[in-house]
Amino acid sequence: MSKLKKALEKAKEARKNSMEVPIIDREPIFSPLKKLSTITQGMRFDKVNPTYHHTKVQNIDFESLEKNKIISICHGNEVADRIKILRTQILQSLKKLHGNSLLIASANPGEGRTVTAINLAIALSQQIDGTVLLVDADLRKPSVHSLLGLDVERGLSDYLRRKAEIPELMINPGIPRLVVLPGGKPLPNSSELLGAPQMQYLVQEMKERYSDRFIIFDSSPILTSADPLVLSRFVDGILMVVEAEKTNKEDLQRAIELLRDKPIIGTVFNKVKL
Ligand SMILES: Nc1ncnc2c1ncn2[C@@H]1O[C@H](COP(=O)(O)OP(=O)(O)OP(=O)(O)O)[C@@H](O)[C@H]1O
Numbered sequence: 001m002s003k004l005k006k007a008l009e010k011a012k013e014a015r016k017n018s019m020e021v022p023i024i025d026r027e028p029i030f031s032p033l034k035k036l037s038t039i040t041q042g043m044r045f046d047k048v049n050p051t052y053h054h055t056k057v058q059n060i061d062f063e064s065l066e067k068n069k070i071i072s073i074c075h076g077n078e079v080a081d082r083i084k085i086l087r088t089q090i091l092q093s094l095k096k097l098h099g100n101s102l103l104i105a106s107a108n109p110g111e112g113r114t115v116t117a118i119n120l121a122i123a124l125s126q127q128i129d130g131t132v133l134l135v136d137a138d139l140r141k142p143s144v145h146s147l148l149g150l151d152v153e154r155g156l157s158d159y160l161r162r163k164a165e166i167p168e169l170m171i172n173p174g175i176p177r178l179v180v181l182p183g184g185k186p187l188p189n190s191s192e193l194l195g196a197p198q199m200q201y202l203v204q205e206m207k208e209r210y211s212d213r214f215i216i217f218d219s220s221p222i223l224t225s226a227d228p229l230v231l232s233r234f235v236d237g238i239l240m241v242v243e244a245e246k247t248n249k250e251d252l253q254r255a256i257e258l259l260r261d262k263p264i265i266g267t268v269f270n271k272v273k274l
């Protein structure tokens with residue numbers, strides 16, 4: 001039996017028995033993100049506001065995050081606790097790689113990359129001393145801003161088309177130590193722009209200027225465009241999102257093969273029905 005098949009069998013077995021779902025090889029990461037909607041009532045929200053001198057602040061409506069499955073801001077929530085475990089495992093894996101940047105990837109559309117990226121970014125911002133920068137690099141279908149309820153039109157695509165500078169595009173959504181770079185207008189030729197020196201320079205700058213900064217990139221699906229492969233050149237680690245009972249083995253295998261020697265630090269098994 002192949003390593004991947006064994007891992008999927010193991011995950012299936014584990015899913016039957018408990019909430020912990022071990023996935024794939026290398027540094028396995030466990031994140032059984034079950035359907036979130038039923039367990040987000042009656043939670044407490046952090047509403048502490050930091051002072052941002054250079055970054056625009058746009059306070060989001062915390063109550064409406066829940067309907068978009070953004071729950072890592074909550075306390076006393078089972079799924080939020082699972083995301084915190086994921087956060088710790090990611091921090092450990094990236095520390096081993098001496099890295100601070102992560103690409104959230106998945107084989108197909110709709111498997112939960114954006115929800116995972118946002119939940120993880122919020123959870124990281126609650127733990128680390130530095131800041132977390134969440135970059136919407138899914139330039140074909142930017143959605144970080146809409147899931148967070150941010151009222152913005154411009155973003156990374158405007159910077160890549162040389163229509164704006166990065167500092168004017170960054171937004172603090174009212175969550176301490178979290179900064180968001182929205183995607184901006186969707187771009188059909190995003191692979192070329194993401195692979196351009198302008199992007200390379202930006203990522204280098206983001207990674208090096210602030211050593212205490214952690215960067216998370218949302219991206220488009222691996223099997224539908226070259227964008228995530230282009231982005232994978234710039235990051236220290238890749239987190240694969242696999243949708244329970246939906247992502248098929250062949251697609252996952254093809255996606256992993258496409259990434260080849262890129263550092264997949266683990267896999268999130270998303271939307272597990274418990
Ligand atoms: N753990 C979860 N539990 C329940 N629903 C979820 C979970 N994660 C994501 N979803 C839902 O699945 C849908 C797709 O999620 P999301 O937008 O994060 O996926 P995506 O992979 O980024 O999709 P796209 O390819 O469109 O960018 C959304 O309706 C979202 O609310």
Ligand SMILES: [Mg+2]
Pocket residue numbers: 113114115138143218
């Ligand atoms: Mg998305």
